Amino acid sequence: MVREWLSVLRLGKHKNNSPEVEDLYKSLDSDKMPVHIAIIMDGNGRWATRRGLPRALGHRAGVESLREIVKTCSSLGVGFLTVYAFSTENWKRPAEEVTTLMDLLVEYLNKELKELHHNNVRVKTIGRIDELPAKARDALEVAAAETSQNTGLTLNLALNYGGRNEITEAVKQIGRDASAGVLNPDDIDENIISKYLYTAGMPDPDLLIRPSGEQRISNFLLWQAAYAEFWYCPVLWPDFRRKHLLEAVIDYQNRQRRFGGLHHSKK
Numbered sequence: 001m002v003r004e005w006l007s008v009l010r011l012g013k014h015k016n017n018s019p020e021v022e023d024l025y026k027s028l029d030s031d032k033m034p035v036h037i038a039i040i041m042d043g044n045g046r047w048a049t050r051r052g053l054p055r056a057l058g059h060r061a062g063v064e065s066l067r068e069i070v071k072t073c074s075s076l077g078v079g080f081l082t083v084y085a086f087s088t089e090n091w092k093r094p095a096e097e098v099t100t101l102m103d104l105l106v107e108y109l110n111k112e113l114k115e116l117h118h119n120n121v122r123v124k125t126i127g128r129i130d131e132l133p134a135k136a137r138d139a140l141e142v143a144a145a146e147t148s149q150n151t152g153l154t155l156n157l158a159l160n161y162g163g164r165n166e167i168t169e170a171v172k173q174i175g176r177d178a179s180a181g182v183l184n185p186d187d188i189d190e191n192i193i194s195k196y197l198y199t200a201g202m203p204d205p206d207l208l209i210r211p212s213g214e215q216r217i218s219n220f221l222l223w224q225a226a227y228a229e230f231w232y233c234p235v236l237w238p239d240f241r242r243k244h245l246l247e248a249v250i251d252y253q254n255r256q257r258r259f260g261g262l263h264h265s266k267k
Contacts, residue, residue, distance in 0.1 A: 024246040032253040034206035036080040043212030043236030056100040061238035072242045074153040084220050088162035102136045109139040120152030126198035127161030163222030170196035207252045211240045
């Protein structure tokens with residue numbers, strides 16, 4: 001108990017923490033921290049519209065939330081943070097907005113790479129990255145190469161990502177390998193399929209967070225989120241801060257994860 005208390009105090013110590021946030025840190029159980037957190041970063045456009053601002057400013061405000069959440073997850077010792085940054089369906093948005101999103105991605109990586117590297121964060125991507133603009137691909141490649149040897153938080157940027165597309169591509173490759181004799185069809189099981197997904201080698205998410213009041217998965221990590229704990233809140237992503245993340249983690253820690261079985265309490 002003493003070790004756990006000291007650990008939480010160390011992680012929570014921050015000059016900008018409010019008393020409420022400090023209390024949340026003290027409520028954390030450092031032994032029950034989720035290994036993998038996934039977040040659908042939703043509500044940027046609505047945040048801007050409600051303020052009479054261009055949608056682009058909503059996306060820019062959302063970057064500030066991402067910055068704070070990455071820092072918080074890193075300090076908590078979370079192993080993986082996967083954020084839904086741009087879906088395969090987002091190409092349907094106006095070209096100007098898509099360009100803004102890609103420019104913000106490059107800007108974020110250029111500005112934050114040094115600090116991410118300093119904080120031992122490893123940057124990775126999932127999705128059809130080859131279809132992104134060249135400047136975005138280049139920035140992602142630089143970030144991945146620069147941080148490849150880091151051993152702290154793995155930040156997965158889901159870009160041009162769609163869960164159905166991911167599974168479809170995995171099935172195609174499994175079929176090719178089976179036809180080529182590389183894979184015996186009788187050996188195909190859940191573990192084999194997982195190895196063909198973008199997230200191969202990573203644990204499935206323990207906690208999936210969706211702000212903005214929406215309560216749907218939106219084609220995100222369809223296979224991997226089979227037993228994730230879901231946490232929703234009405235706060236739009238640009239207003240999502242450390243406080244909300246801690247509330248989600250504490251709620252997660254108070255749940256009983258049964259994975260389809262029964263929970264047997266100890267008498």
